[in-house]
Amino acid sequence: MRVPFSDVGPIVVPNEIEDEKVLFLSDILPTGWMAAENCEIEPGDTIAVWGCGPVGLFAIQSALLMGAEQVIAIDHHPHRLDLARSLGAKTIDYSQTHVGEALMEMSGGIGPDAVIDAVGMEAHGFAPDNVVDVIKQKVGVAADRGHALRQALVACRKGGRVSIPGVYGGFLDKFPLGAMMQKGLQLRTGQTHVQKYTKPLLEKILSGEIDTTFMISHRLPLEAGPEGYKNFHSNQNEWTKVVLKPQ
Known part of the structure; x- marks a missing residue:
């Protein structure tokens, strides 16, 4: 089996490896890995991840492999939160808990060292800002639903890092630019460089360091x-x- 060319030429997947083990090399595993890499994780770091969908779960797995001391997963789907816990993450059910207060308590009162918005423009829920965004979409205004990103920016500690693998496609208002500037946050986003990560992630799969099949x-x-x-x-x-x- 061959996968697309990388910067070092074609990469061959051994025939004896089941397709399911390498299937997610095509997109979501590299996306989750790049999301964690953009956090520039250091020993002792606390990483908060909004969204336990496929990208969020791979971001959680990747952040732990990169040495984060604790990863906090935020969602409201019980099974997806269970999957996050099975990877080693702590969890917050945003339908039951005030996310900002919980993150401050779990991070020693300073906020997460880095945050990952793995939700993007289709955020759900009945938070006031999200409801306003939905109304704007209904009347034809190209307003993305940015509740998760706003929450992540406010929660991140001073001097922290913000990683955005979640997709945005339009405009975003009510953006907490003041919090971002005053806290000196670093923000990194963009489409995933899939081919850059194909070979190193394949090696981690072949060595058993990464197992992606839990996602299926x-x-x-x-x-x-x-x-x-x-x-x-x-x-x-x-x-x-x-x-x-x-x-």
């Missing part, structure tokens, strides 16, 4: 693709990632 919740025949997409959209608690296989 369902395996369906190819003709059941519409069912898979429907459930991945509407039943996000149980459906984390679907693998479609031709018969």
Whole structure:
């Protein structure tokens, strides 16, 4: 099996390796890895991750592999929070807990050293800022839902780092630029450099350092693709990632 060219030429996946073990090299594993790398993690760091979807979970896994002392995962889907805990993360259910207060308590009163917004422009929930963003979208204003990013910027400690793998496509208002400037935050984002990470991540998979198969919740025949997409959209608690296989 061959994967796309990297800067050092084509990379060959050994035939004896199951496809599922390397499937996520094509996108979400490198995205989660780059998200954690953009945090410039140092020993003793506390990293907070908004969103326990596929990218968020791989960001959690990556941050722990990079040496974070604690990773705090923020979501409201019980099963996805369970997956985060199985990786070694602490968790916050934002539907049950005030996120900012919990993060301050869990970080010794200073805030996380780095934060990762793995949610992006489709943030959900009934926070006032999110409701206003949804109303603007309904009337045709190109306003992204930036609740998770706003919350992350406010929570991050002074001099901290902000990593944004979550996708944004329009405009964002109510942006806490003052907090970002006054705290001297560093912000890094952008599309993932997938080919840059293909070879080193493949080596970590082959060595057993990374196992991606925990992400797969369902395996369906190819003709059941519409069912898979429907459930991945509407039943996000149980459906984390679907693998479609031709018969």
